Amino acid sequence: QSALTQPASVSGSPGQSVTISCTGTSSDVGGYNYVSWYQQHPGKAPKLMIYDVTNRPSGVSNRFSGSKSGNTASLTISGLQAEDEGVYHCSSYTSSSSWVFGGGTRLTVL
């Protein structure tokens, strides 16, 4: 199973919006509504931000939203804040009864 494709880095100024893409295939992202997104700060465990493409866990800011079109899922962060800086990973369930992650995207708040 090949890793999902994410941009290596994105950046934005405080208050702006950024979108991170996650591209897979019809065997993973395109075939199931089981895309999730994780935020990871240095030396820390990943934190779930979005699951099932669009759902936010309790406690996650509504500035975070998810969507999907075809084989590409997206995470949008609006009203950027300094604390949003970190690495964002996407993941999808696959037709092989497995899960696959993207390579991670480093978000820099300028």
Place this chain on the structure above:
Amino acid sequence: EVHLVESGGGLVQPGGSLRLSCAASGFTFSNYAMSWVRQAPGKGLEWVSAISGSGGSTFYADCVKGRFTMSRDNSKNTLYLEMNRLRAEDTAVYYCAKHVGEGSGFDPWGQGTLVTVSS
């Protein structure tokens, strides 16, 4: 509060074995599938294996199939990962994580335990 604590990591020689444990608390352990996910130094996340709530079904990434065995003891609220024939490329922080639901995301994650395979 849901809490996951991994243990058992360490330094092992290539070809060696190690068993990781993950102690769970704060939820009905047997109701949830669980996964192990690893992260090599400076790299992205890689799903390793998953197990159903009952323990009756297990799933593995191709890169560990035949070498790693995932199991659980629901009476002890503990998850295990038996790792055999370890290779240098298995060096990573290993996280256990609770599944949100069928096919869904992983939440929460433990703090991770470092496995280093080196001579």
